[in-house]
Amino acid sequence: MLAVRNLSKSFGSLKAVDNISFQVHAGEIYGLLGPNGAGKTTTISCVCGLLKPDAGGSELEGIDLAEDPLAFKRRIGVVPQEIAIYGDLSAQENVSFWGQLAGLHGRDLRRRVEDVLEIVGLQDRMKDRSSKLSGGMKRRLNLAIGMVHNPRLLLLDEPTVGIDVEARINILKVIRDVVKSGTAVLYTTHYLEEAQDLCDRIGIMDKSCILAEGSLDELRRMVGEGQILTLRGAFSADEFRGVIVEDGGVRIVTLEDGYAMLDVRVERGEVSAVLGRILGQGISVDDISIQEPSLQGVFLKLTGRELSE
Amino acid sequence: MREPTVWIVIRKDLLRRLRSPLASIVYLLFPFVFSGLMALAFGSGGGGGIPRVQVAIVDQDAGIISRFVLSVFSQEQVSRFFETTQTSAEEAMELVEKNKVAGAIIIPKGFSEAVLDRRETHLKVIKNPAQSIGPMAIEEMAEMIAQILDGGAKVLAEPLERIMGLARGTDSTAPRMIQGGFPTDEAVAEIAALVNRTLRSIRHFAFPPVICLERTQILAASQDAADQAESAAKSAAAGSSGDGGEPDEEEGTSRLVLIFSYVLPGMATFALFMLALGFMADIPRERNIGTLARQLTSPVHASGIIAGKILSTVIMGLLVAAAMAVIGALLLKVRADLGAFALLCLAFLGAATGFLTLVFGFARSEQQGSTLASIVIMVMAMVGGSWIPLNSLPSFCRMLAPATLNYWAITGFQEIMISGAGIVEIAQPLAILFTVGIVGTLVGSWIVQRRLMQGA
Numbered sequence: 205m206l207a208v209r210n211l212s213k214s215f216g217s218l219k220a221v222d223n224i225s226f227q228v229h230a231g232e233i234y235g236l237l238g239p240n241g242a243g244k245t246t247t248i249s250c251v252c253g254l255l256k257p258d259a260g261g262s263e264l265e266g267i268d269l270a271e272d273p274l275a276f277k278r279r280i281g282v283v284p285q286e287i288a289i290y291g292d293l294s295a296q297e298n299v300s301f302w303g304q305l306a307g308l309h310g311r312d313l314r315r316r317v318e319d320v321l322e323i324v325g326l327q328d329r330m331k332d333r334s335s336k337l338s339g340g341m342k343r344r345l346n347l348a349i350g351m352v353h354n355p356r357l358l359l360l361d362e363p364t365v366g367i368d369v370e371a372r373i374n375i376l377k378v379i380r381d382v383v384k385s386g387t388a389v390l391y392t393t394h395y396l397e398e399a400q401d402l403c404d405r406i407g408i409m410d411k412s413c414i415l416a417e418g419s420l421d422e423l424r425r426m427v428g429e430g431q432i433l434t435l436r437g438a439f440s441a442d443e444f445r446g447v448i449v450e451d452g453g454v455r456i457v458t459l460e461d462g463y464a465m466l467d468v469r470v471e472r473g474e475v476s477a478v479l480g481r482i483l484g485q486g487i488s489v490d491d492i493s494i495q496e497p498s499l500q501g502v503f504l505k506l507t508g509r510e511l512s513e
Numbered sequence: 514m515r516e517p518t519v520w521i522v523i524r525k526d527l528l529r530r531l532r533s534p535l536a537s538i539v540y541l542l543f544p545f546v547f548s549g550l551m552a553l554a555f556g557s558g559g560g561g562g563i564p565r566v567q568v569a570i571v572d573q574d575a576g577i578i579s580r581f582v583l584s585v586f587s588q589e590q591v592s593r594f595f596e597t598t599q600t601s602a603e604e605a606m607e608l609v610e611k612n613k614v615a616g617a618i619i620i621p622k623g624f625s626e627a628v629l630d631r632r633e634t635h636l637k638v639i640k641n642p643a644q645s646i647g648p649m650a651i652e653e654m655a656e657m658i659a660q661i662l663d664g665g666a667k668v669l670a671e672p673l674e675r676i677m678g679l680a681r682g683t684d685s686t687a688p689r690m691i692q693g694g695f696p697t698d699e700a701v702a703e704i705a706a707l708v709n710r711t712l713r714s715i716r717h718f719a720f721p722p723v724i725c726l727e728r729t730q731i732l733a734a735s736q737d738a739a740d741q742a743e744s745a746a747k748s749a750a751a752g753s754s755g756d757g758g759e760p761d762e763e764e765g766t767s768r769l770v771l772i773f774s775y776v777l778p779g780m781a782t783f784a785l786f787m788l789a790l791g792f793m794a795d796i797p798r799e800r801n802i803g804t805l806a807r808q809l810t811s812p813v814h815a816s817g818i819i820a821g822k823i824l825s826t827v828i829m830g831l832l833v834a835a836a837m838a839v840i841g842a843l844l845l846k847v848r849a850d851l852g853a854f855a856l857l858c859l860a861f862l863g864a865a866t867g868f869l870t871l872v873f874g875f876a877r878s879e880q881q882g883s884t885l886a887s888i889v890i891m892v893m894a895m896v897g898g899s900w901i902p903l904n905s906l907p908s909f910c911r912m913l914a915p916a917t918l919n920y921w922a923i924t925g926f927q928e929i930m931i932s933g934a935g936i937v938e939i940a941q942p943l944a945i946l947f948t949v950g951i952v953g954t955l956v957g958s959w960i961v962q963r964r965l966m967q968g969a
């Protein structure tokens with residue numbers, strides 16, 4: 205449905221997005237997961253036609269953004285990272301204004317405005333000035349505006365930042381429901397759990413590139429299928445390699461001086477056997493952790509850093 | 514069929530103005546309040562009859578800003594309403610307790626430093642419980658000064674510091690500047706004060722009690738004026754034909770009306786310009802809060818969005834101008850060619866918004882654009898005859914005046930109001946203002962659009 209091809213965008217000498225490509229299919233939530241400054245918002249801005257990319261482009265249902273921007277924009281709904289609403293208008297007036305810009309009018313418009321406010325649970329507060337709404341409610345209004353015209357593709361830029369758990373659950377539920385009707389969603393986030401729980405496919409983005417892409421399982425398989433054993437200490441990589449024999453049960457995911465990540469594909473009892481072998485050989489280890497394979501591990505493997513909240 | 518973008522945007526903006534009408538009301542009342550004050554100040558010779566509010570001022574700071582506060586009270590217009598006694602804190606309390614003053618304003622130690630450093634500080638107000646209006650007036654005056662200082666310190670921090678440097682002699686250029694015939698410290702401080710005050714002057718009418726206080730005076734005066742509208746019209750005619758002698762003492766009130774109608778177009782022009790500034794600053798404001806970008810993700814052309822913003826500003830200006838005309842007609846019983854008036858308003862608002870689109874097209878931030886625009890508007894108001902009638906301005910101002918938008922608007926309005934001119938007679942101002950409007954709008958929106966697409 206959406207195809208982004210070889211997209212690049214620089215601000216002066218800073219490359220914010222560097223030659224990225226990905227696709228989002230109908231009825232799918234595609235997550236762009238990455239830390240602050242990875243280039244997620246820049247990607248979204250290029251895809252929604254707000255920024256002119258230096259190279260590459262986007263195509264939605266066969267319509268090229270550069271060739272027919274209005275037709276392209278008619279099919280997308282954008283929910284910006286910063287809440288963009290008019291504080292002096294009510295929730296209803298806000299949604300109605302953006303609906304009109306999207307081409308709705310008359311009874312259609314009124315019905316969609318009501319529907320979408322109900323979907324995000326703001327029907328009781330729709331007459332209130334939106335500056336009076338709570339942060340979470342504003343977030344939901346921000347989301348409602350993007351959905352009012354039933355877009356084929358929703359671009360959601362960190363739509364749950366800075367709100368409480370309940371509001372977050374509400375927003376995620378709304379997004380899941382929207383997708384059921386065949387809408388495609390491009391979702392950016394820096395929350396691991398969100399990407400894990402919500403997205404059908406995930407692109408891991410760091411320093412303006414997409415480093416890896418796939419479903420959660422595919423990504424997990426990159427680090428391993430067993431337990432992930434992480435060790436830190438005063439050992440050298442060579443020393444460590446001498447001790448560990450990679451066989452069916454143990455695989456080295458990452459290894460450098462003082463840091464090792466192992467995929468131990470065996471029963472839990474075997475983990476202690478592996479540990480015993482390492483410690484028995486006099487390798488000095490300060491810190492050990494055992495984890496299920498997770499996106500965190502994938503991110504760590506790809507970037508050498510943890511993705512923190 | 515989908516509606517035109519322009520119309521959707523205009524409707525949204527008008528609705529927003531309706532939701533927060535205070536700004537528009539302030540712009541509307543400003544020229545009347547200010548012209549009324551001017552008329553009272555210059556017209557009622559000596560200010561007899563208006564009881565002045567007694568206020569004790571305690572200056573524990575003795576810095577440049579407290580000098581400014583004191584100088585506000587010695588300003589002509591202000592001193593018509595307040596009589597100040599400078600004294601110590603204890604004595605001020607005593608004066609309040611003995612009901613000798615309506616209240617006291619205490620400028621605490623370190624006040625100037627705090628204001629200049631933009632740290633939080635307080636102007637203390639002590640109100641005399643035995644009086645009603647006076648203390649309120651003092652409180653509002655203090656609040657207004659606080660507003661001016663707050664805004665002024667932000668906008669004019671740099672020039673203030675420089676002027677301070679000059680005043681203290683710490684500025685390296687001080688000796689040279691003074692040798693070169695630079696004004697005295699007091700004069701410099703006063704200039705700074707004036708700039709400050711004028712920049713923020715619109716603010717002080719936002720406080721209802723001040724408006725109440727001042728409006729009672731004006732209504733009283735214009736009631737008299739209305740009674741003598743006949744003779745006012747006569748002396749107005751005499752004034753414009755140029756053969757008239759000075760009005761006698763008995764014609765004091767008709768002189769009020771004359772001054773009022775003479776000053777009003779200038780003030781009204783200034784107010785409309787400020788209105789245009791306030792509303793056009795939406796362009797950078799909406800760029801900040803993201804609503805502008807969001808509109809551009811809609812399936813519409815950017816030109817429609819910008820045109821909507823410009824047109825909604827012009828429409829609000831026309832509405833306020835129409836309300837001004839109604840109030841003016843009621844107060845002054847002026848008859849004017851409505852077609853010419855409406856067209857001139859449109860031309861001036863077009864020119865003002867066009868000019869402002871250009872400014873905000875180039876400006877890097879709202880702060881920068883608004884500051885630049887306010888300074889230009891103040892200069893245009895000064896030189897173009899908004900504050901001081903054109904023929905009272907020094908000759909170099911009169912030479913520069915035609916370069917201002919205010920000049921052409923004021924000339925047109927005065928011709929309409931005083932000489933009963935129609936569209937044909939004001940063709941020149943109309944043509945000039947429309948040209949500026951069209952050029953400014955086209956070039957300005959082109960720049961705004963280009964910058965939006967570059968993500969700036």
Ligand SMILES: Nc1ncnc2c1ncn2[C@@H]1O[C@H](COP(=O)(O)OP(=O)(O)OP(=O)(O)O)[C@@H](O)[C@H]1O
Nearest residue numbers: 215220238239240241242243244245246247394968
């Ligand atoms: N308009 C701009 N002008 C200059 N640099 C920009 C601009 N927008 C973004 N950048 C830079 O581009 C890089 C990517 O920014 P972007 O906003 O796309 O990151 P992000 O992944 O959305 O981060 P976050 O999670 O903090 O929202 C950053 O280094 C940022 O400073």
Ligand SMILES: [Mg+2]
Nearest residue numbers: 244245246285
């Ligand atoms: Mg972002």
